[in-house]
Amino acid sequence: MKVVHELSRVLPKGIVITGEENTRPFECDGLSVYRQKPLAVVLPENIEQIKQTLKICKAHNTPVVTRGAGTGLAGGATPLEQSVVLGLSKLNQVKSIDVENQLAVVEPGVRNIAISEAVAEHGLYYAPDPSSQIACTIGGNVAENSGGVHCLKYGLTVHNIESLKMLTMAGEELTLSRQDQGMGLLALMNGSEGLLGIMIEITVKLTPTPKLARVVMAGFDSVRDCANAVADIIKAGIIPAGLEMMDKFAIEAAEGFAQVGYPLDAEALLLCEVDGSELQVQAELDTVLKVLSSASTLKVSESEEERLNLWKGRKSAFPAVGRLSPDYYCMDGTIPRRHLADMLEKINQLSQKYQLRVANVFHAGDGNLHPLILYDANIPGELEKTEAFGTDILKLSVDMGGTITGEHGVGIEKLNAMCHQFNNKELEIFHKIKQVFDPDSLLNPGKAVPELHRCAELGAMHVHHGELPHPELERF
């Protein structure tokens, strides 16, 4: 291929990776059911090399798929056929720390946790904490607008980015800041899934490390009581640092894996963390315990060790479920909190219908659901059945006034579900926004926003934000 030849000719040795064996590690991201080898992988060491790569790819009309650590769960970094993967993992320096203004300037390939480690000595940390934070990069976090356990109180990536520098596909540099006049271009870049530009430098906001954090573990005899407790905590005027819910199957899996003392007789479990000064923590704890007084089990962490231990079960829920099944499929719908109990009930009905087991792990505080559907890819047809199940859950999320993806992104995985959430005119606006930044459609083309004919072919009845067409008709 000419483009590969030219990349290898222009860029220094070791930057361009080619060949069946060498490109294999890049053939998928965290959504490993989809695999595709790219023409080549470029791992630049500086901005100039990124610009050279873009220039060559543009000249050869070759699509570019930008990649951080490849931990994404929706196929956002899955290579396209005939594409070049632009991996930014070598750009991994924290460039400067501004303690007074609580900011850090970092390169896009810096790992999320590495920012917190670099600023820890100043009593600061970077708040958004996706589960993959030991591996995922800040550039990828911006691309996906990543969330995490603590975003109920501390916000998503978009709330914690002060400014960024990016390159357009044409190689032009654009600096975007929260203080810009005019349209919200900085916010637009968050969650743009590598379709609009390449992030080359990011200024993140830092947060003072809370003096104290304590977690309350509450077990409930009924899922509905647990779900209602979530709303009650918020209603009582508390915004917990984390508010997570697990169903019985997830509790059993996590306890079997991590042995942290979760109540195995409970139908549902709530973990509620409060943080801040000692006074604040005590006050919030008093309120939370009052709200949770009807729980069948109630326990408060008495030490930092105990707190981390109680979280360990939740944090290992995914691998714990993975141990029980050859494969699992993780969904990411988000719904208004008040519908949590109804949603769980409906997921259980679907589980019966499809004859597939589900473990439910929720970021309950912000209504973000992660049902894990257990399946076996080696059984013919089971992946398709699982995807149909997943699509049903996402449709339900939209119909309840929520969204098909809270924090994982659309990628290639949720293209069909996008047709359910947006109508053609809205999708067209998305396509036109991309054209403004990338007129030749070379940056991660085909991801994140479905083509209109795809939606037409799906032919699903379009239910838009809970508004059914012909609402006068009765439906059962």
Add this chain to the structure above:
Amino acid sequence: MADRIIQLQTLVKQSSGLHIDSALLDYAGIIEYYPEELVMTVKAGTTIANLKKQLKKNNQSLSFYTDDDNISIGAVYANGGQDISDSVLGIKIIDGRGDLLNFGGQVMKNVAGYDVARLLVGSKGQIAMITQISFKVLPSVYVGELSAPKKSNHKSALRTEIEQKLKHVFDPKGIFQ
């Protein structure tokens, strides 16, 4: 309520130039507010005073800066700023073609599609007619001191060009002035 939207769509379709303000919009009121969701969905002409009154009953507050209770939420959105951008979750708009479109939603976390709800913050009513806004609110004790948005005056040529092209995406005939 739906009637007013249809009227506004017709207005946009028939017009060659519009200056949007709350008088033109004539569309105010709270559509949905569940305190336990920490989310309010309102018509864009609703005054800040009205929002504050409703929130106070539940010991909740706006999490963005306002210096005039008599202006509408639509005006605050159009003027823009860091904390209104951080608060916004979803919008309904009428674009320059007269189409009613919906972006974002009523939930805290939502990464489906580009973040148009935040893109149009600060667009001064010159990109689209914002008819409905959903935004997050907070228990009053969690709202720290809010200050007027800081804005830099510098705008690069590339940024200006991008904004012009984005205006064309939403308002191809250049109706909104």
